[in-house]
């Protein structure tokens with residue numbers, strides 16, 4: 001159901017925008033400076049813009065453009081009222097075809113400018129043009145015409161690096177910094193920050209008046225320029241285990257990302273904020289811990305209006321689903337049980353309806369706790385809010401027992417899932433060991449990534465064969481898994497196998513069915529394996545006592561363990577700090593042991609997979625002693 005729009009900004013938000021009028025003089029001064037900047041714009045930016053032009057069109061966006069006619073040039077020039085460096089998300093360059101047939105390419109550069117390249121029948125020579133952010137946002141009103149809808153083709157933002165160019169590293173670094181810069185509400189609003197209301201002072205013995213630096217230390221503020229290093233290994237050769245090299249020499253290139261935590265300056269008035277929390281996708285241990293910490297932290301800032309959206313994105317538009325008021329009292333004990341206090345759901349996400357609902361409910365901050373799909377949804381909501389120029393921060397917290405989110409050391413719930421999974425493995429082991437020719441078979445979750453299976457195999461130490469989606473294998477034949485099981489029964493008398501649900505899909509019939517969110521419904525490899533093992537040993541006339549255990553839902557419905565509870569606490573708190581710092585379209589994670597913020601598009605380009613050349617997979621093979629099944 002589409003909720004009616006309140007029309008533009010709601011009164012409270014309008015009031016905060018109204019601060020802009022008080023800043024007219026400073027704004028005008030800023031605009032003047034930008035105009036000067038434009039006149040003498042950097043040749044580096046220009047050449048970078050040209051260098052990354054490519055024909056590799058990959059995905060589509062629809063963007064509304066305003067056209068304007070620049071006096072004196074005689075050419076139709078496009079103008080994008082809400083475009084900024086983050087509107088084009090992952091794409092470095094976007095090509096637009098205007099209805100008139102004019103072709104426009106624009107590219108987001110580090111900094112605020114968007115480079116536009118125009119060509120049309122009336123302009124024979126292509127030109128790069130760097131409008132200021134204000135022009136991108138507001139346009140030259142005098143010339144503004146009716147908006148036109150355009151199909152936009154996004155071109156892959158991957159840099160085509162020439163390693164013989166001495167400045168390739170600098171270009172790579174600049175591109176990295178651009179990709180990992182965080183969208184901020186000041187990209188679309190000219191707002192001045194205020195001093196934060198986040199203070200832990202009340203909980204501590206004061207160290208003495210006037211000692212500002214020690215007060216800051218006690219509150220743990222993070223400087224906006226703090227960064228964490230994402231990668232710490234310098235691979236000497238591309239043949240090193242798990243090597244991720246950029247150039248053939250495996251040169252050292254630094255990958256910095258934004259450090260998470262409370263800032264001294266914030267962009268929202270806590271008293272005026274309405275914050276909402278939503279949990280989407282499948283269950284995961286720790287969901288309640290994250291909800292609880294978000295509520296606690298919001299209250300520490302002074303937010304009084306906090307609500308939970310029931311049953312995932314569905315709660316935004318499904319009739320009869322009412323938002324749930326949240327407070328410290330309400331969420332105090334929710335971490336004591338698994339599941340989601342708010343409920344979860346798959347499917348049904350219609351971005352524009354969700355944003356209609358956000359507007360109608362006057363939500364200023366939305367915290368989305370979910371996996372890859374929920375993050376894609378959160379980013380779409382963030383972009384739609386920008387198009388509508390809403391001052392709303394959308395901050396995600398990655399949730400998946402599969403641990404398949406890029407860059408993250410681990411996602412919350414994964415550790416607990418592994419711990420629970422190894423309990424199931426232990427039962428399978430005891431059953432198998434206690435039976436004559438016992439075979440234990442355990443199926444674990446992991447749609448496209450085998451992290452749970454690999455880690456549970458490693459932690460239990462009881463697995464003889466671990467099968468994951470990332471590593472292909474054969475079941476039949478001389479080098480197949482079944483032959484190896486025969487060998488294990490002959491030599492040690494029993495065996496235990498662990499399979500990830502996404503393993504061996506190439507050996508099964510594809511169903512083409514999808515769930516409500518569009519995720520492919522996998523064929524059941526656990527059951528297939530069970531049948532194959534039974535048939536094999538029956539056919540060869542060897543007795544085998546197979547016990548099949550499928551603990552998949554037990555593993556994810558439980559309460560978070562100690563390690564995950566701490567991770568949830570930090571991620572939940574950092575999500576709130578990120579929103580108050582004015583970021584939107586970001587996610588909160590732990591990378592290389594440090595807590596960081598990352599722009600959502602970067603973490604969802606693909607699911608993270610087990611690298612078969614990684615040391616961890618090699619350790620798993622060493623532990624199980626399994627051969628290659630080829």
Ligand SMILES: Nc1ncnc2c1ncn2[C@@H]1O[C@H](COP(=O)(O)OP(=O)(O)OP(=O)(O)O)[C@@H](O)[C@H]1O
Pocket residue numbers: 280281282283312313314345346347348349370371372373374375376377378380399400401402516517519
């Ligand atoms: N590309 C997308 N754009 C917008 N919304 C999406 C997209 N993909 C999924 N969603 C929405 O996000 C929500 C959660 O997606 P999904 O069911 O895939 O779970 P998830 O967040 O990936 O978690 P899990 O790890 O449990 O699969 C659903 O409501 C779905 O409709």
Ligand SMILES: O=P(O)(O)OC[C@H]1O[C@](O)(CO)[C@@H](O)[C@@H]1O
Pocket residue numbers: 281282283371400401402445446447501515556
């Ligand atoms: O049965 P559901 O709720 O669709 O969830 C199953 C999926 O959820 C996951 O646990 C991810 O959250 C996958 O491993 C699994 O395929």
Ligand SMILES: [Mg+2]
Pocket residue numbers: 281371372373374519
């Ligand atoms: Mg998903």
